[in-house]
Amino acid sequence: MDASDMGSDLAAVLLTEEQIHTRLDEMAAAIDRDYAGEPILLVGVLKGAVMVMADLSRRLHAPVEMDWMAVSSYGSGTKSSGVVRILKDLDMDTHGRNVLIVEDIIDSGLTLSWLLGNLRSRGAKTVEVATLLRKPGAAKVEVPVRYVGFDIPNDFVVGYGLDYDEGYRTLPFVATLAPSVYGDDG
Numbered sequence: 001m002d003a004s005d006m007g008s009d010l011a012a013v014l015l016t017e018e019q020i021h022t023r024l025d026e027m028a029a030a031i032d033r034d035y036a037g038e039p040i041l042l043v044g045v046l047k048g049a050v051m052v053m054a055d056l057s058r059r060l061h062a063p064v065e066m067d068w069m070a071v072s073s074y075g076s077g078t079k080s081s082g083v084v085r086i087l088k089d090l091d092m093d094t095h096g097r098n099v100l101i102v103e104d105i106i107d108s109g110l111t112l113s114w115l116l117g118n119l120r121s122r123g124a125k126t127v128e129v130a131t132l133l134r135k136p137g138a139a140k141v142e143v144p145v146r147y148v149g150f151d152i153p154n155d156f157v158v159g160y161g162l163d164y165d166e167g168y169r170t171l172p173f174v175a176t177l178a179p180s181v182y183g184d185d186g
């Protein structure tokens with residue numbers, strides 16, 4: 001899928017494929033430097049983190065294993081409550097491991113805040129976060145994030161794992177969605 005498939009759904013390309021890949025090179029280098037050859041358990045948060053996980057993990061020289069969690073806001077329309085339930089838990093034991101949570105985006109920060117607390121309570125040696133995108137303008141809670149790809153404006157973005165109504169995830173770049181798509185065009 002590329003921009004030619006999208007018609008007028010996209011307002012603008014925010015981050016090109018090349019910008020994303022260059023930044024992932026830098027993030028992987030920083031992670032390798034920091035962990036200095038120690039094994040890392042990468043924990044991806046489904047579904048949005050799939051692309052970041054695939055591209056970041058393959059750039060790392062450190063020995064890595066991958067695991068996944070799927071989480072959901074509790075109830076409907078309560079994302080801002082920060083109450084999260086686990087739809088799919090980790091398969092692996094995190095005891096004594098260096099856990100690195102891999103996210104596509106930090107919006108309000110509530111999902112990550114909950115996740116950090118949850119994973120820290122499981123006896124990991126370290127728990128850190130790597131995210132491709134972060135929206136400082138949408139933050140409801142401050143969360144310590146060690147590796148950030150890009151701080152972006154508080155716009156509706158899709159692509160590179162990020163969806164609108166489950167669409168657009170497979171775009172290789174990050175784009176802002178035209179307001180007409182989500183019904184906010186005045």
Ligand code: PRP
Nearest residue numbers: 046047048105106107108109110111112
């Ligand atoms: C997105 C993203 C984060 C979360 C961030 O997932 O992948 O997990 O939202 O939002 P927050 O900072 O406001 O908590 P989403 O719930 O859209 O699910 P998805 O990854 O399956 O698309």
